Amino acid sequence: EAGVAQSPRYKIIEKRQSVAFWCNPISGHATLYWYQQILGQGPKLLIQFQNNGVVDDSQLPKDRFSAERLKGVDSTLKIQPAKLEDSAVYLCASRDLGLAGVGFFGPGTRLTVL
């Protein structure tokens, strides 16, 4: 079974630029999460999707971050414009509705904002 795929793996941008991350979850997983993990901290939930609907985006900085999950499969997370404090690893995870835990994580995208 293929795991959660993310791209790119690394991205370096200047502040005020835009960036987009892509996530392909495990086939059939209805729930998809985006987490932000700042160095030395645990992952913080940004947004949770169930199929193509948003379940929780209470911690998403909506003035600069946006996310979508078209057709309930792949998802993109965008930052526009980026700030220095957005430097972090962005993790995508997916979960089958029957699973009790967080689910399966992708390798993450490491973003550096200069």
Place this chain on the structure above:
Amino acid sequence: KQEVTQIPAALSVPEGENLVLNCSFTDSAIYNLQWFRQDPGKGLTSLLLIQSSQREQTSGRLNASLDKSSGRSTLYIAASQPGDSATYLCAVKSGNQFYFGTGTSLTVIP
């Protein structure tokens, strides 16, 4: 709001030692608690999940316990190996969300 704390932040032990990692949470109303391992540059790998009705779970050299009333969980690693070197994170499910601790960075010295 649920707060999850992990102590110590870093731990270094010689190979072969048994060790305990700690996870504390402020709200005992949890559905489950999960322990993860994170290797540098990689995502999180689930190690053990304990449901709120359970006291412990075991997998190989790993044993995780849960004391919901006191807001604590421990991850016991027996006979540590250099390959166990990684960051270990715990996460609790409260409401519809998962809350992560800040992790313990473990180094096992050969």
